[in-house]
Amino acid sequence: MKLFAKNRLDAVSTDTLHIITLPDQSRYNAAFAELVTRFQLLDPDKLLCLPGAEVVKAAIRERKTLRLTLNVNGTPLSLYVKQYVPAPLRIRLGRLMKFQRERTARDEFTAMVRLHAAGIPTITPVAASLRTAGLFQKTSSLVTVALEGAVRLDDFLQKHLLSFAEKRQLIAKLALLVRSLHDKGFNHRDLYLCHVLRDRNGGLYLVDLHRVDWHRKVSERWRVKDIAALNYSAPVGIITLTDRIFFLKTYCQCNRLSDKQRRFARKVLKKTQKMIQHNRGRTAERESR
Numbered sequence: 001m002k003l004f005a006k007n008r009l010d011a012v013s014t015d016t017l018h019i020i021t022l023p024d025q026s027r028y029n030a031a032f033a034e035l036v037t038r039f040q041l042l043d044p045d046k047l048l049c050l051p052g053a054e055v056v057k058a059a060i061r062e063r064k065t066l067r068l069t070l071n072v073n074g075t076p077l078s079l080y081v082k083q084y085v086p087a088p089l090r091i092r093l094g095r096l097m098k099f100q101r102e103r104t105a106r107d108e109f110t111a112m113v114r115l116h117a118a119g120i121p122t123i124t125p126v127a128a129s130l131r132t133a134g135l136f137q138k139t140s141s142l143v144t145v146a147l148e149g150a151v152r153l154d155d156f157l158q159k160h161l162l163s164f165a166e167k168r169q170l171i172a173k174l175a176l177l178v179r180s181l182h183d184k185g186f187n188h189r190d191l192y193l194c195h196v197l198r199d200r201n202g203g204l205y206l207v208d209l210h211r212v213d214w215h216r217k218v219s220e221r222w223r224v225k226d227i228a229a230l231n232y233s234a235p236v237g238i239i240t241l242t243d244r245i246f247f248l249k250t251y252c253q254c255n256r257l258s259d260k261q262r263r264f265a266r267k268v269l270k271k272t273q274k275m276i277q278h279n280r281g282r283t284a285e286r287e288s289r
Contacts (some may be wrong), residue, residue: 017116017125027109028127035077035126039070042129044141045079061085065148078146079126082108084210085139103210104178105140106130111186111209118184121177121205123147123197150202156168157238170202171243173249177204178226185214187222192233220264227251228271 026042040046047053050068056244058064064131066081084105109128116122154173162170174196181188188195189211198206213222231244245257248268252261 017113019113019251020207023107024130026127026129027106029125032126035070035072041127041143044129044139047141047143048083050257056080061082078148080123080144080146082142083139084141103211104130104138105142108142108208108212110208111212111214114214115186115206115209118186120181120184120186121203122209123205123207142151147197147199147205148207150196150197153198153204154233154235156198157235167243168246170198171239171247172250173202173204174230175247177206178230179251179253181206182218182223182226185216185218187213187215187218188229189213189222189228191226191229193230196231199240220267224264224267224271228268228275231268231272232275255265 019027020030020033021027022042028036028042036042039050048066050070053066053068056065056067063082063084066083067078068081069076069078071077078213082105084103105128109125112122112125112255116124123144126145128142130138130140132138177196178191188206188209190208191206195206195208197207199205217220227248230247234244245265248261248265249255249257252264254261257265
């Protein structure tokens with residue numbers, strides 16, 4: 001696939017996807033062209049009115065996710081619809097002061113296409129639309145194919161008692177996936193275990209990609225942040241210190257950590273502690289209200 005600027009997709013192809021971008025910058029996967037037209041999947045209002053749509057996630061005001069099943073020539077097809085709505089004005093102004101760009105469904109769609117092109121497992125994008133009203137008011141929607149039978153990795157670890165060998169195999173697979181992500185120029189920026197899915201065959205997939213960035217080379221800062229997020233979200237008592245060291249050795253592709261790699265590990269631990277303290281602060285703030 002040709003290189004393209006951030007968030008720019010015209011008519012591009014990967015080995016698995018052919019993406020069409022319309023004049024209004026809506027975009028869709030050509031494999032689902034008939035579906036997009038028949039069910040008007042590029043119309044944010046029509047999406048929310050499709051029969052059987054139910055909200056499955058609404059953790060924050062700016063985003064909510066719905067699941068629906070369409071009848072496609074007698075065959076059911078399950079989809080997820082993620083709707084992005086503008087954040088409150090004070091939050092938008094705060095991001096503007098920090099030179100942070102507001103993320104939309106198009107960003108996540110573009111990230112999915114880039115990851116597919118790089119051979120990094122993620123879910124299949126169907127369509128993304130964007131509706132703009134004024135400088136800040138952006139409402140967008142992302143449609144993806146549901147990965148049937150897949151579960152969040154944090155839930156899987158909590159609900160399944162793995163043998164030593166099974167756990168090591170899973171940790172190694174995750175470490176190599178994250179290594180591949182970084183080596184190919186991507187950092188997730190929100191890489192908690194809840195944003196990794198495991199399918200019925202043990203395959204791992206990265207999801208919630210709206211904050212993904214790509215570079216010629218991922219700096220140590222972003223590598224540390226991603227691995228610290230995984231470390232922070234790994235359940236204590238299930239993932240041991242030995243398991244965490246094994247993850248780092250697999251990620252670094254070594255049997256023994258060098259002095260440089262040990263310094264890297266200390267940076268991961270320091271960032272993890274900051275995440276813990278930040279979360280405690282937010283919890284205390286909520287409880288004081």
